[in-house]
Amino acid sequence: MNRFSEFMLPPQKSTIAEGTDALFHFINITSVILLIGITIAIVYFSWKYRRRSDNDVTPVITHNSALEITWSVIPLILVMIVFGWGLNGYVNLSTAPDDAYEIRVVGKSWLWEFHYETGFVSVNELHVPADRPVKLVMSSDDVIHSFYIPDFRIKNDVLPNRYSTVWFEAMEPGESVIFCTEYCGMAHSNMMATTFVHTQEDFETWLITAGSADDNMDPVELGEQLVTRNACTTCHSSDGTVLQGPSYQGLFGSERVLESGETVIADENYIRESILEPNAKIVEGYQPVMPSYAGSLNDRQIDAIIEYIKTLE
Amino acid sequence: MSQPSALEEKLDHLQHHFIDSDQQFEASKMGMWVFLVTEILFFGGLFVAYIAYRTWYPELYMLASTELNTFWGAVNTAVLIGSSLTVAMAIRSAQLNQIKGLIINLYITIALACVFMVIKFFEYSHKFEIGILPGSYYSYEGIAHEKANIFFSIYYMMTGLHGVHVLIGIGLMIWLVVKAKKNVFHSGYYTPVEITGLYWHLVDIIWIFLFPLLYLID
Amino acid sequence: MATNEATTSIKKLQVRRFKPDENPEKHYLNEETGIWAWMTTVDHKKIGLMYLASITVFFFIGGMLALLLRTELLSPARSFMDADVYNQVFTLHGAIMIFFFLIPSVPAALGNFVLPLQLGAKDVAFPRLNLASYYIYVIGALFTIFAIFTGGVDTGWTFYTPYSATTSGNVMAMTFGVFVLGFSSILTGLNFIVTIHKLRAPGLTWNKLPLNLWGLYATSLIQVLATPVLAITLLLLTMERLLGIGIFDPNLGGDPVLYQHFFWFYSHPAVYIMIVPGFGIISEVISTFSRKVIFGYWAIALSSLAIAFIGFLVWGHHMFTAGQSSLANMVFSFLTFLVGIPTGIKIFNWLATMYKGSIDLKTPMLYALVFLFLFTIGGFTGIMLGALSVDIHLHDTYYVVAHFHYVMMGGMVMAFLAGLHYWWPKMFGKMYNEFWARISCGLIFVGFNMTFLPQFVMGAQGMPRRYFNYIDQFQPFHQFSTMGAYVMGIGFFIMAGYLFHSLRKGERSGSNPWGSRALEWQTSSPVPLHNFEHTPVIINGPYDYHKPMSEFQLGIATSHNGHDHHAGDNTDISKTEKEQA
Incomplete structure (x- = not known):
C-alpha cells in the first residue's frame, strides 16, 4: 500500500494531504475491484457463450427487476459515500483557521x-x-x-x-x-x-x-542574482537565446527597432522604463506580455540589474 | 418544396419522402417549434448575462436605463404587436384561400417591421452621437457608474441581435410575397406562411421581454 | 404519425414479405453519380458519407497533431517545436477533435446514414436542410483553417477569457468558425428529432425503436438545447475581440468566471453529445453479435434520456477550483455523482445481454468489448474527479487529460469504430479483411492503454496539463506514453489500409452479414436509392432474436414505396393491420 501510494501520489507534506489521499485510495481500490469483476465477466462470457453454430438459440431474458435494482442501488450507495467523504475534505480545505x-x-x-x-x-x-x-x-x-x-x-x-x-x-x-x-x-x-x-x-x-542581505553585495553580482530571483530568466536569456523576450546579451547600448517602427538606443533610461513600464516600448517581433516590476524592485535593485546587463556584451 | 411529382397538380408541394400533405405540414411545424426553442436558448444566454449583472449591480440598471427613451420604446412595442396581428391575419387569409388578403397582410407586416427598424435606427444614432457606444468605445460621461459600458454592451447585444432577427423576418416575408404572387399558396398548402408566422411571433415576444427589462426600470 | 394511423385503421392492409436483394444492380452509390450529383445530393446516405469523409480528414489531422505533441514531450523543454507552436498545436488538436470530429462523428456521419434506415423512412424530414447542415459544417471548418493560417490560436479549446480576449493570433476566426459549426449541429439535431417523431414506418412504435435511435434522440435534444448557448457565448467572445464589449473582460469591468459558466453550460452537455450516441451503437452491436434480446430495453433507453437531462445540471464540476461558492461546488458535485448511476446501469445491462448469448467476436463486437473496458475506466476516474477534495488535487492535471481521453477516445471513438465496422457492409456492400481488422483493434487497444494509463499516474503525481516543459521526474511516464501513441498510430494506419482495400477489392457482403434483426439490415447492401423497395411494416422489436427472420422483412404488399423499382420475392405472409396495434 505504501509503495503504491508513493508511486501514485506525491509525498504528503501538509496536514490535509492524508485525508485527500485516503479518499483517493478508497475510490481506486473500489474501482479496481469492480473493474476486475467486469473484465472477468466480459472475458468469461465471451468464451463460455461463444457462438457454436449459426443456429444457436438464445434465451429471452428481457429484464430482471431485482437484479436491476441491486446494480442501481449499490453504486448509488457507493457514490454517496464518496460524495460525503469528498465534501467533508473540501470543507476542511476551504475554511482556513482564524489564526492562519x-x-x-x-x-x-x-x-x-x-x-x-x-x-x-x-x-x-x-x-x-x-x-x-x-x-x-x-x-x-x-x-x-x-x-x-x-x-x-x-x-x-x-x-x-x-x-x-x-x-x-x-x-x-x-x-x-x-x-x-x-x-x-x-x-x-x-x-x-x-x-x-x-x-x-x-x-x-x-x-x-530577507532583502537586507543584498545591501553589501557587489552591484553586478546582485543584479545577476536578482534576474534569477525575479524570474526575469524565464523569458530573457543571458547567452543570446531568444525566449519570449529579447536576450540580455549585447543588449546594452544597442539600437532597438520597435513595433512602431521607431528606433531607440538601449541605455539606462530605456532599461529602467522597460522594467517599470514594460509595454511602453515593444521591440519588433515580441509581444506586450511582460508584467510591471514597479513596487517589487527598488531603485538600488534596478541599478544593479542595469549594471549586470552592461557586463553581458 | 419544388420536387416534381407525378401526383395531381395540387400536390406538387409534397416532397417524395412524406406520405401526405398533413405529415409534411406537421413535420415542418414541429421543426419550426424546435427551432424556436433553440432561438429562445440563444437569447437565453444574453438574458442570463443580463440577470447576472443586474444581481451584482442593481443600481447600474436604474441609472443607465434612464438613458433609454421609453416613449419610442413603447411605440416600437405597439408596432411589433400590431405586426404580430397582421401576420396572424395573413395566415388566416391563406387558410381561407384569400391570396389577395394574404399579400396585403404581408405588406402591412413588412411595413410595420420597417417602422420598427427606422425607430431603432434613430435611437441608436442618438446614442452614438453622445458617445454611448458599445464596450471599449464607450465615452459617455452622463452616468455615474464605472460599469455603465457593460450595461450598454448588454443593451446593444440584445437589441442588436433582436434587430438582426427582425431583418431576417423582413427578408422571409418578402420571399413569401413573391411566392404568394406566383400563386404557390392555397388552403391546402401554406406551410411557409405558417412557420414564418411562428418565427415572427417569437421575434415579437422577445421584444416584449426586452422592452420592460431594458427601458422600464425604476 | 396520427394521420398515418388514421388511414391504416380504415383500410385493411395486405402485408407480405420482401426478401432483400442479395446482389442489387442499382443502389445509392451507382445511381446519380458524378461529383456534382454528390455535392447537391439531398440523400441522407450520401450526406452521411460526405460527413464521414470530412471527419476522417479531421481525425487524421487531429491525430497527427497528437503525435507531434507526444513527440515533443519525449523530453522536457524544447525538442523540435517552440512553446508557442506547441500551444497552438494542443489547441488545434483539442478543437479539431472535439468540434470537427467527435461531435459530428456519430450523429452526423453514422447517424445520418442509419437513422432513416432504422426508421423505415425514405429520408430525414428535411433533406435540403440536412445538406445545408453539411455545408455549414464545411464553412465552419474553412474559418478554422483560415484561423490556423492567419496567426493561429493558442488559447486551448476552451477559449477562456481574459486570455482569449488579449492573446495575439486569430481567435476571432476560430470562435466564429465554431459558432458557425454550432448551427450545423443544431440543424442536424432538429432534423433528427422531427424525423424520429414524424417519419417512423407503420408499426414502429416508441417501444420498438432501436436503442441507437434512443441514443440519437437524446443526443439531438442536447444538441438543440445546449448548442445555442455555446453560439451566444462565442458570439459574445467574438464581439469581445471585435468591439471590446467587456462582458467577460475584467479590464473593462466584466467577469471571466461568467464566461466559464456559459462555456461549460454547453460544453458539459457536449460531452454527452459525444458519448450518448456511442451508447446507442454499443447496444446494437452487443445485441447483434450476442444474437440475443437486449437486456433491460427501457433501462438503456431511459438512462440515455436521464443522462441527457442531468448532464445539463453538472457543468459546475469543471469549476471546482475556479472560485465559485462552496454551496455551488457541493450541489454540482452531488449531481455529478447522479450521472454516474444511469451510466453504470448501462454497463451492467450490456453485460447481462451477453449472458447466455451466442457471442461472435467479429471486429465490431471486439470494439464494443474494448469500449466496455475503457469506458468503465473512464467512468471510475470520473467518480474520482467528482469527489470534491480529490478534485482539488487532480484538477487541470494529466489525470483529467487521461480521464477524458478514456471517455472520449476509449468510449466514443471505440463506439464509433464499432459502428463503422458494423455498418461498413451496409454502406458499401463489401467486407473488410477480418484478420487485419482484429490486429488493428488489438494495436489500438494496447497503444491506447500505454498512452493514457501513465498519464493517470503522472497527473496524480501533480503534472499539470497543457505543459510544454516539465520537471524531470515525469520524463519516464511521458516517454512511455509517447511510445503508446506510436503503437496506436500504427493501428490506425493499418485500419486505413484495410478499409481502403475493402472499398476497392472487398468481398461482397450480402444484405445482412451479421444476421441482425434490425430494420436497416432488411434491405439490400448497398442500400437502394430510396432505402426500401417497399414500405416496411414492423411487428417485432429490433432485438427479438427468438422470432424468425421472415417476420422482420414485412412491407405493405401494394406499395412500391412510391417508386417504379420492383423487388422482393413473393413469399406472402398476409397480415392484417390489427397486429400492429
Whole structure:
C-alpha cells in the first residue's frame, strides 16, 4: 500500500494531504475491484457463450427487476459515500483557521510574487513556517492563473480583480514545487515556483533578514542574482537565446527597432522604463506580455540589474 | 418544396419522402417549434448575462436605463404587436384561400417591421452621437457608474441581435410575397406562411421581454 | 404519425414479405453519380458519407497533431517545436477533435446514414436542410483553417477569457468558425428529432425503436438545447475581440468566471453529445453479435434520456477550483455523482445481454468489448474527479487529460469504430479483411492503454496539463506514453489500409452479414436509392432474436414505396393491420 501510494501520489507534506489521499485510495481500490469483476465477466462470457453454430438459440431474458435494482442501488450507495467523504475534505480545505498566517500572492504572466507582512516581496520563492496554518490571499494582474502545490494537495484559480484563497499547514521543513495549472500563455509551463518550509524560528529570522542581505553585495553580482530571483530568466536569456523576450546579451547600448517602427538606443533610461513600464516600448517581433516590476524592485535593485546587463556584451 | 411529382397538380408541394400533405405540414411545424426553442436558448444566454449583472449591480440598471427613451420604446412595442396581428391575419387569409388578403397582410407586416427598424435606427444614432457606444468605445460621461459600458454592451447585444432577427423576418416575408404572387399558396398548402408566422411571433415576444427589462426600470 | 394511423385503421392492409436483394444492380452509390450529383445530393446516405469523409480528414489531422505533441514531450523543454507552436498545436488538436470530429462523428456521419434506415423512412424530414447542415459544417471548418493560417490560436479549446480576449493570433476566426459549426449541429439535431417523431414506418412504435435511435434522440435534444448557448457565448467572445464589449473582460469591468459558466453550460452537455450516441451503437452491436434480446430495453433507453437531462445540471464540476461558492461546488458535485448511476446501469445491462448469448467476436463486437473496458475506466476516474477534495488535487492535471481521453477516445471513438465496422457492409456492400481488422483493434487497444494509463499516474503525481516543459521526474511516464501513441498510430494506419482495400477489392457482403434483426439490415447492401423497395411494416422489436427472420422483412404488399423499382420475392405472409396495434 505504501509503495503504491508513493508511486501514485506525491509525498504528503501538509496536514490535509492524508485525508485527500485516503479518499483517493478508497475510490481506486473500489474501482479496481469492480473493474476486475467486469473484465472477468466480459472475458468469461465471451468464451463460455461463444457462438457454436449459426443456429444457436438464445434465451429471452428481457429484464430482471431485482437484479436491476441491486446494480442501481449499490453504486448509488457507493457514490454517496464518496460524495460525503469528498465534501467533508473540501470543507476542511476551504475554511482556513482564524489564526492562519497571511501572505499575499500575485500571479503575473509568468511569475509568482509573494508579499509578506513586512513589505518584503519575493518572486517565485514562497517562504512559510512549518506547523502553522498559512493562508494565501491571491489575485492576478492579467489573465487567470491557478496556484497548485501537489505536495500539499491544494489548488485554486487566481483571478484578476478578485481575491481567492487557499490555506495549508506544512508539516516539516523542506521544499515543494508550485505549478500554475490554468493555461496562461506561452511560458505557462515555466511559471513554476518553490515553497520553502522553515521551522518557526528560521522563518522569523528569514523574514527579518530577507532583502537586507543584498545591501553589501557587489552591484553586478546582485543584479545577476536578482534576474534569477525575479524570474526575469524565464523569458530573457543571458547567452543570446531568444525566449519570449529579447536576450540580455549585447543588449546594452544597442539600437532597438520597435513595433512602431521607431528606433531607440538601449541605455539606462530605456532599461529602467522597460522594467517599470514594460509595454511602453515593444521591440519588433515580441509581444506586450511582460508584467510591471514597479513596487517589487527598488531603485538600488534596478541599478544593479542595469549594471549586470552592461557586463553581458 | 419544388420536387416534381407525378401526383395531381395540387400536390406538387409534397416532397417524395412524406406520405401526405398533413405529415409534411406537421413535420415542418414541429421543426419550426424546435427551432424556436433553440432561438429562445440563444437569447437565453444574453438574458442570463443580463440577470447576472443586474444581481451584482442593481443600481447600474436604474441609472443607465434612464438613458433609454421609453416613449419610442413603447411605440416600437405597439408596432411589433400590431405586426404580430397582421401576420396572424395573413395566415388566416391563406387558410381561407384569400391570396389577395394574404399579400396585403404581408405588406402591412413588412411595413410595420420597417417602422420598427427606422425607430431603432434613430435611437441608436442618438446614442452614438453622445458617445454611448458599445464596450471599449464607450465615452459617455452622463452616468455615474464605472460599469455603465457593460450595461450598454448588454443593451446593444440584445437589441442588436433582436434587430438582426427582425431583418431576417423582413427578408422571409418578402420571399413569401413573391411566392404568394406566383400563386404557390392555397388552403391546402401554406406551410411557409405558417412557420414564418411562428418565427415572427417569437421575434415579437422577445421584444416584449426586452422592452420592460431594458427601458422600464425604476 | 396520427394521420398515418388514421388511414391504416380504415383500410385493411395486405402485408407480405420482401426478401432483400442479395446482389442489387442499382443502389445509392451507382445511381446519380458524378461529383456534382454528390455535392447537391439531398440523400441522407450520401450526406452521411460526405460527413464521414470530412471527419476522417479531421481525425487524421487531429491525430497527427497528437503525435507531434507526444513527440515533443519525449523530453522536457524544447525538442523540435517552440512553446508557442506547441500551444497552438494542443489547441488545434483539442478543437479539431472535439468540434470537427467527435461531435459530428456519430450523429452526423453514422447517424445520418442509419437513422432513416432504422426508421423505415425514405429520408430525414428535411433533406435540403440536412445538406445545408453539411455545408455549414464545411464553412465552419474553412474559418478554422483560415484561423490556423492567419496567426493561429493558442488559447486551448476552451477559449477562456481574459486570455482569449488579449492573446495575439486569430481567435476571432476560430470562435466564429465554431459558432458557425454550432448551427450545423443544431440543424442536424432538429432534423433528427422531427424525423424520429414524424417519419417512423407503420408499426414502429416508441417501444420498438432501436436503442441507437434512443441514443440519437437524446443526443439531438442536447444538441438543440445546449448548442445555442455555446453560439451566444462565442458570439459574445467574438464581439469581445471585435468591439471590446467587456462582458467577460475584467479590464473593462466584466467577469471571466461568467464566461466559464456559459462555456461549460454547453460544453458539459457536449460531452454527452459525444458519448450518448456511442451508447446507442454499443447496444446494437452487443445485441447483434450476442444474437440475443437486449437486456433491460427501457433501462438503456431511459438512462440515455436521464443522462441527457442531468448532464445539463453538472457543468459546475469543471469549476471546482475556479472560485465559485462552496454551496455551488457541493450541489454540482452531488449531481455529478447522479450521472454516474444511469451510466453504470448501462454497463451492467450490456453485460447481462451477453449472458447466455451466442457471442461472435467479429471486429465490431471486439470494439464494443474494448469500449466496455475503457469506458468503465473512464467512468471510475470520473467518480474520482467528482469527489470534491480529490478534485482539488487532480484538477487541470494529466489525470483529467487521461480521464477524458478514456471517455472520449476509449468510449466514443471505440463506439464509433464499432459502428463503422458494423455498418461498413451496409454502406458499401463489401467486407473488410477480418484478420487485419482484429490486429488493428488489438494495436489500438494496447497503444491506447500505454498512452493514457501513465498519464493517470503522472497527473496524480501533480503534472499539470497543457505543459510544454516539465520537471524531470515525469520524463519516464511521458516517454512511455509517447511510445503508446506510436503503437496506436500504427493501428490506425493499418485500419486505413484495410478499409481502403475493402472499398476497392472487398468481398461482397450480402444484405445482412451479421444476421441482425434490425430494420436497416432488411434491405439490400448497398442500400437502394430510396432505402426500401417497399414500405416496411414492423411487428417485432429490433432485438427479438427468438422470432424468425421472415417476420422482420414485412412491407405493405401494394406499395412500391412510391417508386417504379420492383423487388422482393413473393413469399406472402398476409397480415392484417390489427397486429400492429
